[in-house]
Amino acid sequence: MNAPERHRSYQLDEGQARMTYEPDQRVASAGTFTINKEDHTVGNLLRMQLLRDGDTRFAGYQLPHPLEHVCHVKVETAPGRAPVEVMGGAVTDLRQEVELLDRGFRDECARAREEADARPMET
Amino acid sequence: MSCYSVAADQRARRPEVEVLSLEENQMSFEVKKTDASMANALRRVIIAEVVTMAIDLVTFEENTSCIDDEIIAHRLGLIPIKYAFKPGKTKLREDVSNDEAAAMSSERDIQRRFRFTRDCDCDGYCDWCACTFKLHVKYDEVIKNVPEHEKNQPYTVTSINLESDDPDVFPVHFVSERERNTSSEPGIAIVKLAKGQEIKLSCIAKLGCGKEHAKWTPVSKCVFRPKPTISWDDNAVRALPPNLRNIIVDVCPAGVLGYEDERDRTSIVVKNEAAILDFTKDIQDLTKQLSPQNKPMFHASASTTDFVFEVESLGGVPVDDCVLCGLNEIKRKLTNLQVAVAEVAAEQA
Known part of the structure; x- marks a missing residue:
């Protein structure tokens, strides 16, 4: 059997970097980030967050091939701000957002539990 | 812009x-x-990315039922497996660093107890990366215990016949009390046995996620x-x-x-x-x-x-933990990316 290991779709290969960056050859302040072992989940998340930045001129992502577990994110920014900088900002903002979601969800579940526990006592 | x-x-x-x-x-x-x-x-x-446990390897010793080994193995894989953390009683992994533990959604996280088999240094599988289940049902023996009016019926082997070797890991028979009360069988049906038939096998449950196979998906909806x-x-x-x-x-x-x-x-x-x-x-x-x-x-x-x-859970992972583990997984991905972007930025400078 020569089928690749199933976990190769989400676990980095030995010595593989999570992300590499290739500046565009023709356009200044533009480039492609290659994110290994990631898919639409992260690709679309990053694209939408990059577009919230006023300095982003273009942001798009693609999965080049269904059997290659790689996600390309292309960014073009306004001169004066490098794509890596904008990408860093987007990732940090998203990280903060998930932290808030997580905290909000935990609090709300605790509240829902308390309410459910309190209900039979009232009747 | x-x-x-x-x-x-x-x-x-x-x-x-x-x-x-x-x-x-x-x-x-x-x-x-x-x-x-x-x-x-x-x-x-x-x-697709919440880590759960599912039966992944089945060794048959005896199967004289009318269902092929492969079909039974597939059905066993689809049975949700529950890991229940018991504070103070469950022996947790000792190789989890404080940072790793902090990055997990809670103490109940299955990865505090189990490793992925591929990350384990054992030979094949061990207590830290897998859980073994045994199933042995012989029609002629079990039929003695069923009520008289069911004696000439085939016997349904269900998930309650699966015996786990880990007290904290067991198959899920029903997702809710309501399902338990309305079901005509005592668990999830695996195979039916007729007179003279026997099934004997052992299964190994491993960690995995929905990206590998849908049997590791913790939710039905x-x-x-x-x-x-x-x-x-x-x-x-x-x-x-x-x-x-x-x-x-x-x-x-x-x-x-x-x-x-x-x-x-x-x-x-x-x-x-x-x-x-x-x-x-x-x-x-x-x-x-x-x-x-x-x-x-x-x-x-x-x-x-x-x-x-x-969200609707299959019973293996509590429904709110499914969401928490999901949020945690996004968090982990983004933290990895933060590190990666910093590395790329350092390279560029």
Whole structure:
């Protein structure tokens, strides 16, 4: 059997970097980030967050091939701000957002539990 | 600048969560002030990247049933496996660093107890990366214990016949009490045995995630829909004759629209928010026709920032833990990316 290991779709290969960056050859302040072992989940998340930045001129992502577990994110920014900088900002903002979601969800579940526990006592 | 761009201080969204219902195996919650990309990331991650346990390797010793080994192995794989953390009793992994432990969703996280088999240094499998189940049913023996009127029936081997060798890991027989009370069998049916037949096998359950195989998906349902914003021109509706109001209610399938007060029947309200967006155009066209000013009396649009989630667990992982593990998985991905971007930035400089 020569089928690749199933976990190769989400676990980095030995010595593989999570992300590499290739500046565009023709356009200044533009480039492609290659994110290994990631898919639409992260690709679309990053694209939408990059577009919230006023300095982003273009942001798009693609999965080049269904059997290659790689996600390309292309960014073009306004001169004066490098794509890596904008990408860093987007990732940090998203990280903060998930932290808030997580905290909000935990609090709300605790509240829902308390309410459910309190209900039979009232009747 | 794109049409999505916002001021620098608003780039990081400040989302809010509201739990609408939380039951034994299903829940519904709303996330507000976020984006469809975040909602979709959460949905995808819950379905495909939450780590759970499932039977992955089956060794048959005896199978004289009418079902092939492969089919039985497949059915065994699909049985949800529950890991229940018992504080103080469960022996947790000692090789988990404090940072790793902090990055996990909770102490209940299955990865505090088990390693992935591929990361384990054992030969094949061990207590730290797998759990073994045994199944041995011989028709001629089990039939002695069934009531007289079922003696000539085939015997159904179910998940309750699976014996786990780990007290904290066991198969899920039913997702809820209600299912338990309505089921005709004592667990999940695996195979039926007739007179003289026997089945004897051992299974190894391993960690995995939905990306590898759907049997590791912890949920049977995880969907989200945009929350609709609804507005009625109440005065115009009130001014209509009662029979025309009935026509408006009847333009949608039963239960979508209804009267605020069944006796009063003057103002119409949306009873089913989940379905309303599919019928908005029908209601608008109809109310426009009925209106003396030729103006629709109803307006509904999908929100781009608020989403309603519905999640249903298979029983292996509690439903709120499915979502927490999902959020945790996105967090882990983004933390990895933060590190990676910093590395790329250092390289560029």
